[in-house]
Amino acid sequence: MNKLWGLLLFSGFSQATNANTEAIAQICDASPQTRAWQPLPGIAAKSMDIEADNVEVIGTQSAQFSGDVVINSPLMTLTAQSALIDKIQGLLDARGPITFEDNQSVITSSGLNANLGENSINLHGAEYRLTQQQGRGYAEKLAINENELNLFNGSFTTCPADSETWSIHASKIRLSQEEGWGETYGAVLKVYDTPLLYIPYFTYPINDKRKSGFLAPNIGSSDRYGLETKTPYYWNIAPNYDATITPRYMSNIGLQLQTEFRYLTEQHQGLIALEYLKKDDSEPTLDDRYLFHWQQSSKLSDNWRGMIDVTNISDDNYLTDLNSNYANKTDTQLYRTGLLTHLGERWQTDIKVQNFEVLGDHLSSYSAYPQISFNQTQAYQWQNINFTVDGELSHFKNNDLKKANNADKNVAKIYEATRLHIEPKAQYLYQDYAWSFLSELSLMQTNYQQKGDLTENGYQFDETVNRTLPKLRLYGQINFERDTDWLVEDGLQTLTPQLQYLYVPDKNQDNIGFYDTTRLQDDFFGLFRDKRYSGVDRIARANQFTLGATTRIFSNKNEELFNLSVGQIFYLSNEAKPSEQTAALIASEGSYNALFAGEAMLHWHRRWYLSSGVQYDTEGKQFIQSHVTLDYKGDDQQLVQVNHRFANDVSGNKIEQMGMFTSVPINQNWHFIASYHRDLETNRSVELLTGLQYESCCWAFQITGHRQIETDLNQSISGLNEQTAVFDSGIRFNFVFKGLGGKDSYDANKLLQQGIFNYRRPYFLNN
Structure with a gap:
């Protein structure tokens, strides 16, 4: 008993x-x-x-x-x-x-x-x-x-006896610990003793076991969608298989079907999702609209791993028009990747098939069918020198360019190429508590076989290219520390100067196409990279020193209260400056000869946090990028964030935006959230989101409103202002009887995630 x-x-x-x-x-x-x-x-x-x-x-x-x-x-x-x-x-x-x-x-x-x-x-x-x-x-x-x-002629509520807002009365309530589910027969939902809804039968979970049935519906309204309702149905197929089928009705657009299938086996874990809209009433010129997503990770054996990540959409504006849980509405490209990895004692080999779908009015990208890369995880050693060999074999294809060449002989592009890259490296590393030194000597050997129209915009590409380049990198740092009373008593300050020399000789590479090469981020940590571009289609000439330093202050509890990192690249010859190197198609992204970069963090009080970063061209006397974020996080979910971001060149456009987030509990029951972001360059608001939540001990209510700019990826973002931009406004309601719905249904912290700009707190160790 x-x-x-x-x-x-x-x-x-x-x-x-x-x-x-x-x-x-x-x-x-x-x-x-x-x-x-x-x-x-x-x-x-x-x-x-x-x-x-x-x-x-x-x-x-x-x-x-x-x-x-x-x-x-x-x-x-x-x-x-x-x-x-x-x-x-x-x-x-x-x-x-x-x-x-x-x-x-x-x-x-x-x-x-x-x-x-x-x-x-x-x-x-x-x-x-x-x-x-x-x-x-x-x-x-x-x-x-x-x-x-079993409860016969019973009731349940989470409200106190002197304020019973709601209650459920049923002829029978059955709770089965073995099955993990409760069943209610002849239930009546009462609000203030007034019968509101009769439910002959419904079930609900009492532990983590699953059962087929309808989930809580979602109701909202907006200018774009009109009245919107979602009614998910959960199908528990087997202990390791389930599916969710969700009809989504939008009065301005039509009826969309959203499905998700999840599976878990001894070797594989993944999900397959399909979203389908037969006819979009708001876009009568479009055919069927759909999204397909497949994500899987596999452990095939002790040495073999597999991964699949594929997302495909019917048209470029699918995400901005209809939204999806499987991609962000601000994404500008979709990845389709299949990866097979072998883990050996000394080598790791990746066999990848990859394709990018660039959204909007942009040139199509190359697909890699396949890309086989290998790197040595355990080096060969001789006289404290480590020897490794990395490399890859890739075959690139662009069928869209091939079709364009056949249709218009004036279009000149390479539509197919095979690339073999091998990079042996000798490395010497010495590490001590006070200092460390690293020297690397690499030999980069790359071979190309290119097919297509080999003349483009005055550049002559070669069908066969053999390129050999050495690379020398010398890097050292010294670690200093001292006691300090700045910001905190009995604190510790560290100072780490860093110096790097990088040399790569000049090599004309204009006879090589661009297949998977883009410019890397020019932040403080990027100053100490040994390359300027991803991929190996362009290896930038280098004869430069990078000088930088980082200082940190810690409390006597080892909490990091302050850090500052600054650095700059100094070129030893004019020919090594980026502006002097004619990297076709990439030179248009801008070249900065005297790049200064800095990062800083100040956490002077347990509630306040300041983070900032800047990149500045000291020769051209212009800012390249900058960001600053000020956070206040108090007790009881209080938070305020003000942020500013600037970028001099993003796909040919200057971006300057300012935003704020706030989440303020008014009292024990009421909670207010808001966010606002404005584009200072085009003088227009981008998004306004505000919400109010009331929570008692037995029920909760949320109301949120938004006004967001609508994005059309087939049009340029320049030239728009507050008057010409198109906005979508909407309102959402959520009402929950606590005890009948999960905490996620009335979590005020998640209200700020409904917008285009999600709240993110800058990372620091004692977060």
């Missing part, structure tokens, strides 16, 4: 942690329990301790207890006016008033009878209160057997 009460009683509602319990109690201004139940000290397992004013032994197998009867076991305490125990039949009968207590609940009833042999218990006229979370109710009869608990 005792074991059943401890494990089964109201487990369907017992999902809150102690922290949540305290938070709920604070909102409700009441404690969920007056005291924590504890077993009687010293009581042995599988035994009972019975106290009573009077005991009458009936024969040799039965006993009648009366007058303040108290029955204790290791898992419960039962008080009653009288109790009869029949040892032969294994029966317990108690008369009230009765109080039952364990570590999960407190129950009062008029009578109790139990079959100890069959492990079944019945309580009559029972009123219960959960002690680990908010939840209470009553039942004319409460029955427990070995596998389940």
Whole structure:
């Protein structure tokens, strides 16, 4: 009997942690329990301790207890006016008033009878209160057997007794710990004692087990979609397979079907998603609109791994028009990658098939079919020198350019190429607590076979190219530290100067096409890279020193309170400057001869955090990029962030934006959030999002409104202003009876994630 009460009683509602319990109690201004139940000290397992004013032994197998009867076991305490125990039949009968207590609940009833042999218990006229979370109710009869608990003509609510906003009344509530689900028959939802909704039958989870059925619907309204409703249906196919089918109705657009299939086997884990819209009423010129997504990771054996990540859409504006959980509406390209990896004792080999879909009015990109790369994970050593060999074999194809060449002979492009790159390297590394030194000497050998129209914009490409370039890199740093009282008493300051020399000789590479090469980020950490571009289609000439330093301040608890990193590249010859190198198609992205970069962080108070970064061309006297973020994070989910970002050249456009986030609890029940972002370059707002949440101990309500700029990837972003830009405005509602929906349904912290710009707190170690 005792074991059943401890494990089964109201487990369907017992999902809150102690922290949540305290938070709920604070909102409700009441404690969920007056005291924590504890077993009687010293009581042995599988035994009972019975106290009573009077005991009458009936024969040799039965006993009648009366007058303040108290029955204790290791898992419960039962008080009653009288109790009869029949040892032969294994029966317990108690008369009230009765109080039952364990570590999960407190129950009062008029009578109790139990079959100890069959492990079944019945309580009559029972009123219960959960002690680990908010939840209470009553039942004319409460029955427990070995596998389940049943409430007949019962009720449940999370509201306090003096303010019962809502409650559920049902002819029967069945909770099965073994199945992990609860069933409710003939349920009526009442709000302020007024019947609001009759539900003949519904089920809900009481633990982490899954079951097929409809999930909570989602309702909203906006200028773009009109009235929008989502009604997900969850299909529990098998323990390792499930699917979610979601009809999405948009009054201005039409009916869209969203599906997701998830699978988990011994070797594979992944999901396949398909979104389909037969006809878009707002875009009558478009055909069927769809999204396909396949993501999988595999462990084929101890040495082989696999990965698939494919996303395909019907048209460039699918994400900006319809949104999706499988890609961001601000994405400008989609990746389609298949990867097979072999992990050897000394070598790692990656076999990749990759394709990029560039969204918008841009040139199509090359696909890699395949790209085989290998790198040496364990070096060969001789006289403290490490020898490694890395390389790759890639075959690139661009069918769109091939079709264009066939249609228009004036279009000159390379549509197919094979590239073999091998890079042996000798490395010497010395590391000590105070300083370290690294020297690397590489030989880069690359061979190309190119097909297509080999004349483009005045450049002559060669069908066969053999390129050999050496590279020398010398890098060293020194570590200093001292005691400091700046920002904090008994603090520690470190200073790490860094110096790098990089040399790559000049080589005319204009006879090579561009297949997977782009310019890398020019931040402080990028100053100490050994290359300027990703890929190997262009290896920039270098004869340069990079000088930089980083200083940090730590508290006596090893918390980082401040850091500052600054550095600059100095070229030893004019020919090595980026502006003097004619990197076709990449030179248009801008070249900066005297690049200065810095990063800084200041955490002078546990609630305040300042982060910034800058890249500046000291020769051209212009800012390239900058960002600054000021954060305040207080107690009880208080946060404010103000940020500014600037970029001199993003696809030919200057970007300058300023934004703010705020999340402020007004009191214990009300919570306000807002975010606003404005484009200072085009003098227009980009997004406004605001929301208000009310949360009591038994129900929660959210309302959010947004005004977001609509993006058309087939048009240029330049030239738009506040008057010509098109905006989408909308409002969302969410109402939850707590105890019938998950915490995610009313989490104020997640409201800021609904916008185009999600709130992100800058990273630091003592976050």
